[in-house]
Amino acid sequence: MNSEKALFTSSVHLQEDDTNSTNKLAHRHTGDNVLQFRDDENLEEIILKTKSLNINSQELSEWSQVFIDYINPLILTAISAFVRLYRIDSSNKVVWDEAHFGKFGSHYLKHEFYFDVHPPLGKLLVGLSGFLAGYKGDFKFESGMTYPDDCNYVLMRCFNSLFGILCTPLAYKTGVLLGYSQLTVWFLSLSVIFEMISLTLSKFILLDSMLLFFTVLAYYCLAKVHTLRVTNEILTRKGTKALIFMGFSIGCVCSVKWVGLFVTVLIGIYILYDLLIKSYQLVSTSQLNYKIYVLHWISRILTLIVYPVIIYLLCFKIHFIVLNHSGPGDGSISTLLQASLEGNTIKQGPRSVAFGSMITLRSQGLSPNLIHSHDHLYPEGSQLQQVTTYGFKDANNNFLVEFDVDSGSRGEYAVLEPLANETGNFHTLVRNGDTIRLVHEVTGCFLHAEPIPAPVSRHHFEVSCFADLDTNDLRDEWIIEISEQEKSPSHHFQNEDPEEIHPISTNFRLRHKILGCYLSSTGYSYPSWGFQQGEVACKHAFLKKDKNTWWNVEDHINSKLETPPHQYVAPEPKFWKEFILLNYGMLASNNALVPDPDKFDKLSSEWWEWPFLMTGIRLCAWGATDVKYFLIGNPVVTWSSTLALLLFMFYCLNRAIKFQRQLIHYDVFDKDWNAFLIQGIMPFLGWFLHYFPFIIMGRVKYLHHYVPALYFAILISGFMLETLIYKKANRIMSWLIYGAMYTSVVGSFWYLKDLALGMDGPASTFKHLKILSSWMV
Missing domain, CATH: 2.80.10.50 (Trefoil (Acidic Fibroblast Growth Factor, subunit A))
Incomplete structure (x- = not known):
């Protein structure tokens, strides 16, 4: 009995334990459901908050892109327009080479044949500016001569200045395409805006602003083509469009001055590099088939050779059509072409x-x-x-x-x-x-x-x-x-x-x-x-x-x-024959532009002086009543770009040593290599191609010949800032250094602004602007 009672008692306890366990489990299950419900509520709340946060971030990103794409370049372009158009009418006299290019524009308006060492596009545009200004072509454009009332020189200067103004948004867009931070892009843009050689030249009826504009456009197109090549979109509609624009820029820059051949060589080197890679892909890998390879060649030949040549030829065709009357250039053209001119002698x-x-x-x-x-x-x-x-x-x-x-x-x-x-x-x-x-x-x-x-x-x-x-x-x-x-x-x-x-x-x-x-x-x-x-x-x-x-x-x-x-x-004169003869004549005349050892040319300078701004140019008369202009660069922009060129050479040497020691790896398809190529190597090569020829050529040289090379030096400055400061320094230090650079560029211009904007009054008033003893201020 006792044993049965014990057994019963034990089973009762077991049942109670089971009941208690069941109740506990039920209670725990109920609690878990409550917790789960509360967790679900919290999760939904978090999701809602996250969704709203994502929406705000997207809106912020969109606004940021609007600033990058539109607002920032518009602000910078407005600043560029202001400094270039401000006081553009202050001198009512023919300044420096306006005596040449204004006269050539007059010949187009009077249809008189002339001869010059430069191709016709830039001077055709000068003639167009005169036509838009209502000018009839009767002014002689003699140096220092006062403009008559019937010659709207201000509008003609503004037309020329437009090309200088447009260099700023192109430089900005180029920096964006190169993948730079906005800090670096703004530095590039401000350097282009306040670079004083190109700024001063853009205020007059000259070809230099046109030459610089088409040079800047050519490199912008090259950066665009590079971006599409890296993403394998070069044979798409966007790629074809980019190649066409690049061909257009090549044709135009060579049709303004033969200096444009230097940026053409730069683009040619890049295209040959690209096609060599395509040849490697065709022969050594299966990444490219023969049909696509041939299409690459055809697209480059049509857009970058045939199209620019057509533009160059078209400029001369228009030149011959417009200049159908006898003029001062008769003595330098063939007899047949002279005989076709009205009023020939x-x-x-x-x-x-x-x-x-x-x-x-x-x-x-x-x-x-x-x-x-x-x-x-x-x-x-x-x-x-x-x-x-x-x-x-x-x-x-x-x-x-x-x-x-x-x-x-x-x-x-x-x-x-x-x-x-x-x-x-x-x-x-x-x-x-x-x-x-x-x-x-x-x-x-x-x-x-x-x-x-x-x-x-x-x-x-x-x-x-x-x-x-x-x-x-x-x-x-x-x-x-x-x-x-x-x-x-x-x-x-x-x-x-x-x-x-x-x-x-x-x-x-x-x-x-x-x-x-x-x-x-x-x-x-x-x-x-x-x-x-x-x-x-x-x-x-x-x-x-x-x-x-x-x-x-x-x-x-x-x-x-x-x-x-x-x-x-x-x-009838044959176009091809006259075209060749005229270009031969231009070549011979260019070769004849050598310095006279028996005469001192106070305006000329040597190539080694340009990166250090050792010599400037007085662009006009220096009397007390004359508005005076002194052509010199912005010291901060020029000197910093020269320093950047030296730093870049040491940087490349460092990269080469590390590459040889296998501390870094470069591959033609590598993202870092392609960035280094377009950001550093190509701009440095562009500077070299625009600078070295003036070292070896015997012709007379002037400071303004450095302007295209200086643009590429500015791009090297941006590369070194991005590489050594933006990517290496902390955020606060980066902002301080960039802020100092911005202030220096603008401040240097502000201090020397009268040299570019025009000096009124006696020259002695501006002696404080003579930073170097060699400046003839």
């Missing part, structure tokens, strides 16, 4: 040249000017009378056609009057294969060649003028060799004898009878003793179509021959 005499005719000879080579001589002697060599090519028409271009030496020994002369020359035949026409002598009309000397080196082209023979009619020297004889006869479109002149020399239409060579060489223009220019005129030499030409040895008769006077009853209609 070509003296058209009889249609066949005879012995005794007075003629001028036009070269068809690298220096397409008239053969010329004057009573100055060569300082070395034969020390005889100089023979040159000259781009202006005067009496020293006139030569008379004389019989050969044998005729002279018999007393037969073609250039003497009948009373003194009873045996002369004044109707003998000059034919192919005839031997002639050419007498310089003013000095009476014969065109002559000696077997001694030419003054510049030492591998050719010297050509001079020597002796007179009383001397019979076989080295005065030249043999006519007709190369080509061009036919007139008029039926009255279709049947001209192809064996005779006809003015304008006959191209021929003059072979020296003794030496066997050909009279030639070389494309080079004499030094100052030859007045920078074109060199003439006697060269052994191996090709019959060597155009440097081709000549034609331009002016022809012979009163003893009959003049045709009908007005001669010259053959």
